[in-house]
Amino acid sequence: MARRLIAGSFAILLFVSCAGAGTRGSDRVEVLVAAASSLTDAFRDIEAAFEEAHPGIDVVLNLGGSSLLREQILARAPVDAFAPANVAIMEEVRAAGLVSGSARVFARNTMTIAVPAGNPGGVTGLDDLARPELLVGLCAETVPCGRFTRQILLKAGVTARPDTEEPNVRALLTKVERGELDTGIVYATDVRGADGVIAIAIPEVYNVTTDYPVAIMSGTSHPEAATAFVAYVLSDEGRVLLGRHGFELP
Amino acid sequence: MTEDHQDSIGTSRRSGSRFRPARRPPAFIAVPAAIGLALFALPVLGLLGRAPWSRLATLLGSDMALEALRLSAISSVSAAIISLFLGVPVAWILCRYEFPGRSLVRGLVLLPMVLPPVVGGAALLFALGRRGLVGSPLYEATGIVLPFSTGGVILAGVFVAMPLMVLTVEGALRGLDHRFERAAETLGAGRWTVLRRVTIPMIAPSVVAGIALTWARALGEFGATLTFAGNLQGRTQTLPLAVFVALESDRDTALALSLVMVVVSLAVIVALRDHWWRNG
Numbered sequence: 373m374a375r376r377l378i379a380g381s382f383a384i385l386l387f388v389s390c391a392g393a394g395t396r397g398s399d400r401v402e403v404l405v406a407a408a409s410s411l412t413d414a415f416r417d418i419e420a421a422f423e424e425a426h427p428g429i430d431v432v433l434n435l436g437g438s439s440l441l442r443e444q445i446l447a448r449a450p451v452d453a454f455a456p457a458n459v460a461i462m463e464e465v466r467a468a469g470l471v472s473g474s475a476r477v478f479a480r481n482t483m484t485i486a487v488p489a490g491n492p493g494g495v496t497g498l499d500d501l502a503r504p505e506l507l508v509g510l511c512a513e514t515v516p517c518g519r520f521t522r523q524i525l526l527k528a529g530v531t532a533r534p535d536t537e538e539p540n541v542r543a544l545l546t547k548v549e550r551g552e553l554d555t556g557i558v559y560a561t562d563v564r565g566a567d568g569v570i571a572i573a574i575p576e577v578y579n580v581t582t583d584y585p586v587a588i589m590s591g592t593s594h595p596e597a598a599t600a601f602v603a604y605v606l607s608d609e610g611r612v613l614l615g616r617h618g619f620e621l622p
Numbered sequence: 623m624t625e626d627h628q629d630s631i632g633t634s635r636r637s638g639s640r641f642r643p644a645r646r647p648p649a650f651i652a653v654p655a656a657i658g659l660a661l662f663a664l665p666v667l668g669l670l671g672r673a674p675w676s677r678l679a680t681l682l683g684s685d686m687a688l689e690a691l692r693l694s695a696i697s698s699v700s701a702a703i704i705s706l707f708l709g710v711p712v713a714w715i716l717c718r719y720e721f722p723g724r725s726l727v728r729g730l731v732l733l734p735m736v737l738p739p740v741v742g743g744a745a746l747l748f749a750l751g752r753r754g755l756v757g758s759p760l761y762e763a764t765g766i767v768l769p770f771s772t773g774g775v776i777l778a779g780v781f782v783a784m785p786l787m788v789l790t791v792e793g794a795l796r797g798l799d800h801r802f803e804r805a806a807e808t809l810g811a812g813r814w815t816v817l818r819r820v821t822i823p824m825i826a827p828s829v830v831a832g833i834a835l836t837w838a839r840a841l842g843e844f845g846a847t848l849t850f851a852g853n854l855q856g857r858t859q860t861l862p863l864a865v866f867v868a869l870e871s872d873r874d875t876a877l878a879l880s881l882v883m884v885v886v887s888l889a890v891i892v893a894l895r896d897h898w899w900r901n902g
Contacts, residue, residue, distance in 0.1 A: 437870070439870035440870055442870075443869060443870060507752070507767065507770060509852065512853065512867055513871070514867055514871040515870070534854060535770040535852065535854060535857075536852025536853055536854050536858065537852075537853050537854055537855075537867075538852065538853060539853065539866060539867060539870075543849075547747075547852070550747065550751065550753060551752065551753040552747060552751045552752050552753060552769055552770075553770075
């Protein structure tokens with residue numbers, strides 16, 4: 373009984389992996405793109421559209437906190453193109469001599485307060501992030517989203533009382549969406565893509581704008597495919613998809 | 623070295639096998655074994671090579687490091703103790719009682735070992751979060767919120783580590799010679815006395831090994847903790863979380879903390895191997 377179960381599971385696994393390999397085709401060039409968590413939805417759309425236009429190229433997205441991606445690249449991860457949520461991070465990678473050519477800004481974003489549907493904490497503005505009875509989440513200071521959040525709080529003169537400092541913006545958003553947190557500060561684009569989350573605008577005087585640069589990495593083993601992908605991100609088609617996800621365009 | 627050899631001979635003789643260790647292993651064993659060992663040793667060497675030895679004391683004296691050390695000590699020990707009091711009875715029931723669906727229950731118990739910890743953390747959140755299946759009524763009734771609390775860290779540790787306790791103790795119970803217990807009973811010992819004077823002493827080495835394994839697993843726990851309990855210095859930021867956060871901003875602190883984890887875990891595991899596992 374147990375043996376048959378194990379054999380069955382393996383057969384299914386084998387079948388699924390073979391089927392997966394079959395649809396992909398082994399002759400496609402693989403381009404590994406490291407992109408900020410906040411680009412998740414937009415880059416998934418761009419990936420799909422790009423692959424349709426370039427059937428010979430398979431885009432593989434590595435989405436994560438920008439600073440974690442930076443560490444991976446500095447440790448010589450085989451990344452072909454990089455799109456962090458912050459120009460400073462790109463500059464650090466450039467300083468290590470790992471950027472090929474120039475980095476171009478392709479999108480802009482601002483921050484917003486996010487609350488779960490129904491706003492159970494009755495959050496109305498930045499001041500509420502200091503209320504001790506609320507469960508407040510912020511991005512960790514080590515990622516761009518967390519740095520922007522602290523700049524905003526500093527400008528607004530609010531001392532937030534966070535209950536958690538999440539290592540990337542998606543983790544924070546999920547916990548707000550689930551209602552486990554009463555509020556948090558995330559990218560404006562994040563709230564647009566999420567169902568169970570409401571945005572409460574941060575006054576423009578306190579808010580910050582971040583630029584998203586994209587560049588080809590000097591260690592790329594597929595420079596042509598990587599160039600094609602970066603060109604697509606900067607193209608009109610790419611801009612339409614980014615705009616659809618709420619990014620401002622330079 | 624020689625002691626080790628003699629010991630393994632002694633052990634095998636006890637179990638009735640004629641096996642004698644050869645002087646040198648054949649290549650088809652030595653080569654993959656060497657590769658396997660290198661896989662364990664290289665990352666540790668990499669860590670040792672990059673460790674900021676001269677600034678170690680300063681780095682480990684920072685608030686972030688000290689609070690992470692304190693929190694990890696508290697939460698991993700608590701998780702091991704809770705696993706002891708809950709895991710041994712679970713092992714007992716799985717081993718000694720027949721009931722329908724027992725193999726399914728055993729699978730359920732071992733699930734946290736194979737599940738990615740992040741998934742485990744999300745599952746905990748769905749069950750025990752403020753909006754969770756059990757967490758929601760708990761919050762309504764008592765105001766207790768488990769996520770984002772030290773209690774949540776301990777809970778995540780118990781969830782991922784307790785299977786090791788169940789596995790170790792169930793193995794020991796299964797290998798137990800029932801004749802000892804039966805003999806005690808025929809000599810007039812009650813159930814409680816048999817348990818206290820015969821069964822528990824006989825499985826004690828495995829229980830201790832189980833405690834050590836659960837403790838080490840809870841100490842290293844990362845994914846479920848981050849997902850379920852979040853990350854806040856002094857409340858939920860354990861050593862692995864502090865390493866993860868520091869790796870992106872202050873690599874030397876991250877390396878110093880990693881070094882502490884390697885040294886402490888290795889010390890406990892090596893000490894245990896010598897004291898208990900040899901006879902277990």
